[in-house]
Amino acid sequence: MSHRKPTSELTPKAFAAVRELEKYVASTGLDKVHYKLIKIRASQINGCGFCLDMHARQARELGISEQRIYMLSAWREASIYTEEEKAILALTEQVTLIANGGVSDEVYNRAVELLGEEYTKAVVMGVVAISAWNRIMITDQVVVNAVPDYV
Numbered sequence: 028m029s030h031r032k033p034t035s036e037l038t039p040k041a042f043a044a045v046r047e048l049e050k051y052v053a054s055t056g057l058d059k060v061h062y063k064l065i066k067i068r069a070s071q072i073n074g075c076g077f078c079l080d081m082h083a084r085q086a087r088e089l090g091i092s093e094q095r096i097y098m099l100s101a102w103r104e105a106s107i108y109t110e111e112e113k114a115i116l117a118l119t120e121q122v123t124l125i126a127n128g129g130v131s132d133e134v135y136n137r138a139v140e141l142l143g144e145e146y147t148k149a150v151v152m153g154v155v156a157i158s159a160w161n162r163i164m165i166t167d168q169v170v171v172n173a174v175p176d177y178v
Contacts (some may be wrong), residue, residue: 036163063082073123078164092107110141119154
């Protein structure tokens with residue numbers, strides 16, 4: 028990998044703006060477990076190893092089981108997620124993959140039905156925030172700090 032100067036160094040105001048977006052999402056009342064599931068699933072889709080490593084570790088610290096973390100990419104087949112979580116994950120996928128046809132009425136309306144419109148918008152903003160972080164970390168080629176469990 029090349030040695031790229033970090034976004035935080037070259038454009039500190041832009042980096043700070045993304046941090047402010049993250050603070051905003053935290054202020055919305057979005058459940059911490061929900062936000063971790065959003066961050067992990069969007070990071071899986073976007074292929075951000077740095078964010079996957081960080082958020083999986085933080086998810087375990089929050090008490091999210093290993094199984095719930097590992098099964099996120101196959102959440103549709105897993106009975107370990109609530110209907111609300113499934114609505115959040117469906118919305119996360121469609122917002123993350125927005126170029127694949129946008130966000131369907133079916134997915135959006137299901138989220139609103141289960142979560143309410145304000146909470147649904149908080150989910151969308153959470154996806155926007157982690158997607159921004161994914162793009163920054165991938166572009167900056169930030170190294171994954173994973174340490175094997177046996178060390």
